[in-house]
Amino acid sequence: MAIGVKVLKRPEHQVSYVRATLKGMALTFKHMFEKKVTMQYPEEKSTGSEHGMGQWSISQRWRGTHRMLTDEQGRSKCVACGLCPQICPANCIKLVPGEDERGDRYPLIYEIDEFRCVFCGYCQEVCPEEAIHVGVHYENSEYSRDRFVYDLERLSSQTHTVSTLWDPTDPKGE
């Protein structure tokens, strides 16, 4: 034989098809009364482990919909340094910096295209002010495409928990 095929020896003479079938049927019958694993999604869902909803919870490191944090006066923490559009591999952040009367920089336009985003989380990692974050959130369906470009106001009004990104000193997340 030209082709070397490894053939496993089976205990053919101790095996009966009918007995094997009955064994299999007993197994499937047992499964009928076991706990169902389906999560009834729209009714029961996971919105992060601290809410304790649903049978499972998504990881705290989940990188989902972005969120811009604000300071006590309700202004965004962003200082328009330009690091996040610089590092963004998908080029989905549009930032136009402005300057107020005190000489502080702030974003005139800050837009994130959620369609283009690859949710790598670099923007959160690179941000010196801890302003832009990716969040533990996954439901962002819309009726039109242009609704997926989130502006500054919309980013600031998100309320979901922010992601704790992967920490090299704590690789298992404990």
Place this chain on the structure above:
Amino acid sequence: MKGFLLLSVLKMLMVFTVIMVGVALLTLMERKVSAWMQNRRGPNRVGPAGLLQPAADGLKNILKEETSPALAHRWLFLLAPAFSFIPALLLFAVIPFGAPLPVDFDFTLGPLGRFVHQGSMPMVVADLPIGFLFVLAISSMGVYGIALAGWSSNSKYALLGGLRASAQMVSYEVAMGLSLIPVLLMSGSVSLSAIVRDQQMGLWYVLPLFLSFFIFLISGFAETNRLPFDMPEAESELIAGYHTEYSAMKFSFFFIAEYANVVTVCAMVTTLFFGGWDIPFTHWDEAGGVWQSIATAGFFFVKVMFWIFFVMWIRWTLPRFRYDQLMALGWKVLMPLALAYIMVVCVAIYVIRRILGITDPIYEGLVLFGLSVVVAFLVFGILDSGTFIKGSARQRSTLNARARRAPVTS
């Protein structure tokens, strides 16, 4: 005469309605059973517990576009679903589903004339004296629908599916027919009503004729193209087999036909081996009456539902056979087994009735039951070991031996 006609039409309507609604619900049951066996919930969005799912499916199928392949044979392509659908429904005409119902009426209905009926009405659409042969004849017609669907689609997958289906169904037809000969030997009649009556007096045939039941069940699976014998559809190999090119309601008809076939085979198993509408351990049901009819019909329904569940259970347990294994099982195992069993039962019945002179059907059944225990042990304990499950090692070694023996021609 008119009374008989009226009753027949009513029975036809009833059976047709029950089968069609039942088949629709069976699609839901199949999905539910499969889900439960896989720790899922199954369809539960449409209606309470998903009960309206068949209605939603049907509506969707009616509204879908009817596609027709450009090179298909137009008329056969149209007719094939009907060809597979009609035999499945026809078969149910001869299956008795309840104790005879006493019906007495005598009324005149305007220009239609006088309707008279007296005495008991058999709870079967057509109580044919040759019901059994009718079943064998019609069940073999189902293959036309599938073969024609495969051929007329003008598609390689459909054609292969149709070829496989016809080969498989013709092969298992043989084993199926032969496995039922012992039933005829026991009952001495080809009328299904007589077979049911005989089982009421003696034992249910599953006990004295266990091997027949077993072969019939396997052949039934093959005849209905259900797993583990669903080669004609084999998704991983043939896309969808013979109904690859069908869409919308025409596709739906194949689906309905498949489930109608399942119902019919289950009803046949019940009628031939599990006493039909008989309620065991009592003779109350044989007296005849309205309550008896209702109770026995309910009992028949429960038995058939159990077998339908069994069919689904098998489907979600066993993997698909390989095609050569399927053919080998049909021709090399089931057919010789059925033939040998006919001889065994012939001899046994001759010995019991003529030599030992036992006439009580119950004692006769018990003696044959003892025999069938021995036969079952022989078949499942000894013959089955290492026969049906075969590793490729043995086949490979025989191939190698043949290759070594053959002269080198180069």
